[in-house]
Amino acid sequence: MVEHIVPATLAEALEAIADGKKEVIAGGTDLMVQRRKGAGRLPDFPDGLVYLFDLDELKYVRKTADALHIGAMTPLEELLKHPHVPNLLKTIIAEMASPALRRVATIAGNIANASPAGDSLIYLYLIDANVKLISASGERSLPIHEIITGPKTTCLTKQEIIVEITIPIHRFTHERFKKIGPRRSDAISKASFAAAAFIEEDIIRDFRVAFGAVSATVVRCKDIEETLKGTRVDALKEASRSIIERYASHIRPIDDQRSNKVYRKTVSTNLLADFIATL
Amino acid sequence: MPDISKAVPKLDEEEKMSGRAVYVDDIDIPGMYFARTVRSTVAKGRIVKIDVPKLPKDYHIIDHTDIPAKNVVKMIFDDWPVFAEEKVTHIGDPIMLVVGKDRAVIDDICENIAIEYAEEEPVFDFRDSAVDYRFEKGDAKKAFERTARHIEYTYRTGYQEQAYIEPQGFVAYREQGRITLIGSIQCPYYVKNAVLDTLGCGEDDVRVKQAVVGGAFGGKEEYPSVMACQLAVAVKKLNVPIKLVFGREEDMEVTTKRHPSTITLRAAIAEDNTVAALDAHIKLDGGAYLGLSNVVLSRSMLAVTAAYTIENLNVAGDVYLTNTVPNGAFRGFGAPQMIYAIEMFMHHIAKDLGEDVLEFRLKHLAKQGDMTATSGHFHEPIIMPALIERAMEMSDYRRKASTYAKDESNHGIGMSWFFHGCGFTGSGEADHIKAEVKLEKDIEDKVHIHVAAVDMGQGSKTTLAKVVAETLGIPLADVVIDNPDTDFVPDSGPTVASRTAMVVGGLLARAGQRLKSEWVSGETVVVIEKYKQPDHIRWDDEKFHGDAYPAYSWGVNVVEVEVDPHTYEVRVENVTSAYDGGKALDERIVLGQADGGIAQGVAYGYLEVMEHDKGKLKQRNLTDYMIPTAVDTAPTRTYLFDNPYALGPFGAKGFGELTLVGGAPALALAVEMAIGRKVTKIPVTPEVIMELMKHGKH
Numbered sequence: 001m002v003e004h005i006v007p008a009t010l011a012e013a014l015e016a017i018a019d020g021k022k023e024v025i026a027g028g029t030d031l032m033v034q035r036r037k038g039a040g041r042l043p044d045f046p047d048g049l050v051y052l053f054d055l056d057e058l059k060y061v062r063k064t065a066d067a068l069h070i071g072a073m074t075p076l077e078e079l080l081k082h083p084h085v086p087n088l089l090k091t092i093i094a095e096m097a098s099p100a101l102r103r104v105a106t107i108a109g110n111i112a113n114a115s116p117a118g119d120s121l122i123y124l125y126l127i128d129a130n131v132k133l134i135s136a137s138g139e140r141s142l143p144i145h146e147i148i149t150g151p152k153t154t155c156l157t158k159q160e161i162i163v164e165i166t167i168p169i170h171r172f173t174h175e176r177f178k179k180i181g182p183r184r185s186d187a188i189s190k191a192s193f194a195a196a197a198f199i200e201e202d203i204i205r206d207f208r209v210a211f212g213a214v215s216a217t218v219v220r221c222k223d224i225e226e227t228l229k230g231t232r233v234d235a236l237k238e239a240s241r242s243i244i245e246r247y248a249s250h251i252r253p254i255d256d257q258r259s260n261k262v263y264r265k266t267v268s269t270n271l272l273a274d275f276i277a278t279l
Numbered sequence: 280m281p282d283i284s285k286a287v288p289k290l291d292e293e294e295k296m297s298g299r300a301v302y303v304d305d306i307d308i309p310g311m312y313f314a315r316t317v318r319s320t321v322a323k324g325r326i327v328k329i330d331v332p333k334l335p336k337d338y339h340i341i342d343h344t345d346i347p348a349k350n351v352v353k354m355i356f357d358d359w360p361v362f363a364e365e366k367v368t369h370i371g372d373p374i375m376l377v378v379g380k381d382r383a384v385i386d387d388i389c390e391n392i393a394i395e396y397a398e399e400e401p402v403f404d405f406r407d408s409a410v411d412y413r414f415e416k417g418d419a420k421k422a423f424e425r426t427a428r429h430i431e432y433t434y435r436t437g438y439q440e441q442a443y444i445e446p447q448g449f450v451a452y453r454e455q456g457r458i459t460l461i462g463s464i465q466c467p468y469y470v471k472n473a474v475l476d477t478l479g480c481g482e483d484d485v486r487v488k489q490a491v492v493g494g495a496f497g498g499k500e501e502y503p504s505v506m507a508c509q510l511a512v513a514v515k516k517l518n519v520p521i522k523l524v525f526g527r528e529e530d531m532e533v534t535t536k537r538h539p540s541t542i543t544l545r546a547a548i549a550e551d552n553t554v555a556a557l558d559a560h561i562k563l564d565g566g567a568y569l570g571l572s573n574v575v576l577s578r579s580m581l582a583v584t585a586a587y588t589i590e591n592l593n594v595a596g597d598v599y600l601t602n603t604v605p606n607g608a609f610r611g612f613g614a615p616q617m618i619y620a621i622e623m624f625m626h627h628i629a630k631d632l633g634e635d636v637l638e639f640r641l642k643h644l645a646k647q648g649d650m651t652a653t654s655g656h657f658h659e660p661i662i663m664p665a666l667i668e669r670a671m672e673m674s675d676y677r678r679k680a681s682t683y684a685k686d687e688s689n690h691g692i693g694m695s696w697f698f699h700g701c702g703f704t705g706s707g708e709a710d711h712i713k714a715e716v717k718l719e720k721d722i723e724d725k726v727h728i729h730v731a732a733v734d735m736g737q738g739s740k741t742t743l744a745k746v747v748a749e750t751l752g753i754p755l756a757d758v759v760i761d762n763p764d765t766d767f768v769p770d771s772g773p774t775v776a777s778r779t780a781m782v783v784g785g786l787l788a789r790a791g792q793r794l795k796s797e798w799v800s801g802e803t804v805v806v807i808e809k810y811k812q813p814d815h816i817r818w819d820d821e822k823f824h825g826d827a828y829p830a831y832s833w834g835v836n837v838v839e840v841e842v843d844p845h846t847y848e849v850r851v852e853n854v855t856s857a858y859d860g861g862k863a864l865d866e867r868i869v870l871g872q873a874d875g876g877i878a879q880g881v882a883y884g885y886l887e888v889m890e891h892d893k894g895k896l897k898q899r900n901l902t903d904y905m906i907p908t909a910v911d912t913a914p915t916r917t918y919l920f921d922n923p924y925a926l927g928p929f930g931a932k933g934f935g936e937l938t939l940v941g942g943a944p945a946l947a948l949a950v951e952m953a954i955g956r957k958v959t960k961i962p963v964t965p966e967v968i969m970e971l972m973k974h975g976k977h
Binding site for chain 2: 033037038178182183186187188257263266267271273274
């Protein structure tokens, strides 16, 4: 008989996974699908589950002077309504899945699933979010790009739980998000694009771009961004073609059942060109 | 008499909304077993060896050796086996059933069955024609010889998956020596007749009942016969109740789809810039077995000129066998491919000739009395000019079309004109279906409708009951209609071809008239009515000559889109439609058909992508195969015109398929206008639009 546990507290949850055997499940919107069986059978979790979604202590949004702290079990739909959540993140969440799924889906789940097409991830990369992990033996906090180690892989151990996502507060004058889904709701991204810039007196002070679903993980090239900071807007616009060329080698999409690599690469660079052109 | 079009609550509304409706998977019989199908994993080959692990007690294998009579699923041709014997023809070809009580154990057995194949080179292109039809009208050859200007285009369409809400399934059991099958089906008698042939038993030995059906769209026309035959063989051998229900992925991988097509059209242009002759070659991908493909092909060919009259025609059609999933019935049944092609072609000719597209099309629009493509006649009034005017007015078509064609707004508007032939093709109703309906008045003066028509969500229970109630002048509550059971209902034919309202409803109206005259209160009165071909309808099936359909429904769709210049995504902004379906038997039900049909038709044009890679479908679930959500569905306005057909009940003609067939061309024409490039292939996805925009204009 497989044992599944529904802990009432985080402490109980950590104890339940301390031996590294059981799997952790939050909203289940990815896992339940991935473990599906044929007609009339339940999804398969042979080692047992620890169901975290009832942990109210992990459902919060707190604002400090320089960051926003999101509890790992906060459903996406609540973030959508929360006054402290940045508009760019809300724009992204509004295009994720559907209202029903968003009531149980979480950002933490998007991180743990580590799909290159995970829509909230593109924001976390863009904004340099940190992720706090906790286990019975301690806690650690890592930037998102160190948490996600490849497509569908993370550095989380089986004794660890994601407890909080920290979003640094930045000032931007320009923000952009575009999800290219095969349809307008309930769709997995073919590609996605997020960008933000801070322009002061015609000078680029901050410039950041992230691409989703076009490589093993979200693509963000800080080295390119650094070279653009301090340039004038018109100079940036003039250099648009060469900037795109520098990004091009990092955009390495695949052909699959949802789209093809030529399309993914073309629209990704089109969106970057359009972002630069409209700064 | 009140207007029959006035909407009433659907008779099945309460049971469905409350969750009490019993679908196949809800049926649980004590001691019931389950079955799962073991299928070919290669596209073409011979089975060399099958290793079945030692089966636990009470687990069984059922294969072709268990079939009492013929290893054929009765359809039109005898090419579709119940179970593969030595050869397999596509990935998913059924080889055997594993039957037992625990689904986990069954899955385990299936995973441990090892099948060795001698693989052969599969065919995926149009090489092996299995059906080859052709017909002529006038003298196309002469017209081509006499004209200097000829225009040719080739159009391609992809698969479409029915994506009904409920996957296919049956429960079957033995009762007093007979086999009863309860299924999610459109055609109870197709299933019964197929099972009779496979078991080789007598008429009374098989009973087929319809469970509540969660959508069908043609997908439950012929495929259920395959499952029913397999399950009947198992029940006959094992003598236990068995359930065979597909999950979504198995359903999508193995059940029939809309035929991908390649249609080449060539026009001879007369000196006054009209089409003097049309040469058409329609090629359909039949998949691994023919099934109903020849009938689908004939409906494609009969729609060759759609809403237009062209004097000289040379029409050829082929169904090619390929080593892929068999294709089959789907709302529209061959017409959507053809109507898409001819509508694009008429626009492309006009553009190439430098003619005003609207004027050019109007010059060719069919009128009452014109000769149809098969040299029959449009006997009934054609009110297309009124439909076109209304649709153009409500969508502001004229102004938008002239603005969008010139500006850089990335907006486009497209308008399709079309008909749909109502009922079976040609003499099919009289020669093959021979529909029969029964009305039975009981001693309490309640009237029971006995027909084989299935309510799969399209509302036929309600509309047919309304026809009977209105004819008899009795309250709707005094009319009883249950899901068909072949033990009680005569064969009123399959629930297909937009025939239920017009043909079955027409027979019920006639039966109602007779019952009215024979009515004796407090006594049982039974009336049976059989189909008779209208005298003025003549059809030669061999030559494709004469009146292909007794009546036609007509329609206009206008679709407006915006194409994103950076991502090439299509956003459907609004849809306006006008239809002549004779007379709506229930306005809300008809508008429901219209909303669903146009959404499915438009999505066929840009959204629903299904492709295979060496015979393996790439989109096998509803995450990867895109049907429109409510968010994708544009605001839709529909105008219904009355144009009563004398032989339809209260004037009704067919409506169910009409609302789908014009969606894709209207969409594709709108995209064409938005991007300023000709579209010849659907679905016109962002990936396709990107290519079109890259390779220059025209």
